[in-house]
Amino acid sequence: MxxxxxxxxxxxxxxxxxxxxxxxxxxxxxxxxxxxxxxxxxxxxxxxxxxxxxxxxxxxxxxxxxxxxxxxxxxxxxxxxxxxxxxxxxxxxxxxxxxxxxxxxxxxxxxxxxxxxxxxxxxxxxxxxxxxxxxxxxxxxxxxxxxxxxxxxxxxxxxxxxxxxxxxxxxxxNEADVAVEDRPTIGITMFGVTTPCVQTAREWLEERGYETIVFHATGTGGQAMENLIREGIIDGVLDVTTTEWADEHVGGVLAAGPDRLDAAAETGVPQVVSTGALDMVNFGPRDSVPEEFEGRTFHVHNPQVTLMRTTPAENEAIGTIIAEKLNAATGPTALYLPLGGVSMLDVEGEDFFDSEADAALFDALRDTVDEGVELIEMDANVNDEAFALALAEKMDAYMQDADAV
CATH class of the missing domain: 3.40.50.12020 (Uncharacterised protein family UPF0261, NN domain)
Incomplete structure (x- = not known):
């Protein structure tokens, strides 16, 4: 050695x-x-x-x-x-x-x-x-x-x-005693505010023989997943949490760069995509938020993380970008819209509930996405069990069609 x-x-x-x-x-x-x-x-x-x-x-x-x-x-x-x-x-x-x-x-x-x-x-x-x-x-x-x-x-x-x-x-x-099983691997994106969805979907997929790798959608998390898709380590993508595009577009601190969502599209890896946490842009401590955003709606997640609600105009632009990314896909692609909210904070009574902003996001996605992308809308929050299971079942169906299992 x-x-x-x-x-x-x-x-x-x-x-x-x-x-x-x-x-x-x-x-x-x-x-x-x-x-x-x-x-x-x-x-x-x-x-x-x-x-x-x-x-x-x-x-x-x-x-x-x-x-x-x-x-x-x-x-x-x-x-x-x-x-x-x-x-x-x-x-x-x-x-x-x-x-x-x-x-x-x-x-x-x-x-x-x-x-x-x-x-x-x-x-x-x-x-x-x-x-x-x-x-x-x-x-x-x-x-x-x-x-x-x-x-x-x-x-x-x-x-x-x-x-x-x-x-x-x-x-x-010293060689680590890490068991390596020859199982198809699903990459999943998660944020704290989409955790229930990811946990439900992950457990369902693992029960059916898949290995899952969960990536924290903090910029580098999305980049890591994109890299591993290109390296052939990830066989399918359950992209629940596309929030990094909110930071990329608005100017938050957790952007993954303009290539986010490209790897699966270019390699033909099956992907099931949703709009998790697109209601928020991430900054550091509250006093670190740029002055240009004063007057916006904020949620202090912890002393080191401040979240800012996206506006209808921002959501419209983000939805258009994501739809265009998915339109370039060379493999099976589905887009799921949770009409009841895109995060834990995007429900009635919580800080980021904003039906107008959500509608702008969903309308942009509907208007821009091509027929080659399966568009499924559900009257549910992203964290509802029914929504999570629908994502997992669609991922499984795509993988079965690709003979990955």
């Missing part, structure tokens, strides 16, 4: 060498990947920085000559991702460890995100106590805060680096 260590050997050779020694002392091989562009490596790499740059279509000389550190980091990140992916496919490394400051954290985590879910990935970083979303993305990247800067070895840095190195050894040297 072998661990890849990725770092800037022109500035962090001592620290990376220490991590290498800790790992090798446990009987695990190490493959050093140099991504330093400014000087000669302090210790000998297995994959040189020149090779990384060339993989990205550049050279060290060009990167040094440009004087643009940001561009150099981008190029080395692209090269590192391609190098690491090739090394993994060739069986050269079983896990990837990185350590460094902001520069190498960007490069190393770019490489980590190129590896499949399940491959051990650990980044020891000065950036790990802040906003880690740009580094982790939708992959299972673990980050360990270095506490002190990674600049020289001392009692603190030795301890943190050694802990990280030993954690990586533990991950690659």
């Amino acid at each position: 072998s661990v890849g260590i990725i770092g800037t050997l022109d500035t962090k050779g001592e620290e990376i060498g220490f991590a290498r020694d800790v790992i090798e002392a446990q009987g695990v091989d190490v493959h050093l990947i140099d991504v330093g562009v400014m000087g000669d490596p302090e210790i000998e790499p297995d994959t040189t920085a020149a090779a990384v740059a060339e993989t990205a279509g550049s050279t060290l000389e060009a990167l040094r000559g440009s004087g643009d550190r940001g561009e150099a980091m981008t190029v080395m990140g692209e090269g590192a991702a391609a190098v690491v992916q090739r090394l993994y496919e060739d069986g050269v490394l079983d896990g990837l460890l990185g350590l460094g400051g902001s520069g190498n954290t960007s490069i190393a985590t770019s490489a980590m995100r190129a590896l499949p879910v399940g491959v051990p990935k650990l980044m020891i970083s000065t950036m790990a106590s802040g906003d880690t979303e740009p580094y982790v993305g939708s992959r299972d990247v673990a980050m360990l805060y270095s506490v002190a800067d990674i600049e020289g070895l001392n009692q603190l840095s030795r301890t943190v680096i050694a802990n990280g190195a030993l954690a990586m050894v533990g991950m690659v040297a």
Whole structure:
């Protein structure tokens, strides 16, 4: 077994060498990947920085000559991702460890995100106590805060680096006893306010022999599901909770990007889609909501999460976008409309009950969706048992037609 260590050997050779020694002392091989562009490596790499740059279509000389550190980091990140992916496919490394400051954290985590879910990935970083979303993305990247800067070895840095190195050894040297069953896999999207629907549908599907993977519709959750659809891990999609499109359109903090809903459409994976939590846009603490939204209807979900009710105009636009996405589907697709409300908060007596806004959403979907999409309307809330079972039964029917069971 072998661990890849990725770092800037022109500035962090001592620290990376220490991590290498800790790992090798446990009987695990190490493959050093140099991504330093400014000087000669302090210790000998297995994959040189020149090779990384060339993989990205550049050279060290060009990167040094440009004087643009940001561009150099981008190029080395692209090269590192391609190098690491090739090394993994060739069986050269079983896990990837990185350590460094902001520069190498960007490069190393770019490489980590190129590896499949399940491959051990650990980044020891000065950036790990802040906003880690740009580094982790939708992959299972673990980050360990270095506490002190990674600049020289001392009692603190030795301890943190050694802990990280030993954690990586533990991950690659011990095979998890995880049962893997050859069952068709359904991806399901969920929010707190659509949990009853998802729980009912999930349990029904699992009783009929499906494996389910539930994704929290927090932006990265939707991105993760889209990636796994493209990688062939997900065989069918029960997209109960399309709320990420509300954040994408209005400007909330949990957007999944403009490609949300594309993967199933392009790959032909059967999909059953609904409008869960499209009554809300997500922000952080109440005082973080942009001033432009003052006067709107809010619901403080918890001290860290503030929800804002979508308007009829916003719902109309969101409905049109979703319908157009579904119209591009190359596989069986159904759209279910819960006319009794799209979330726990969208019922009479709750903060987000707004029949006008719901009507705008449903009308836009009806008016825009093509005949190739099955449109089913039910006089139920998204969380009603009858609605959840209808979604699950349609998903099962599509999977049976596709001979997936």
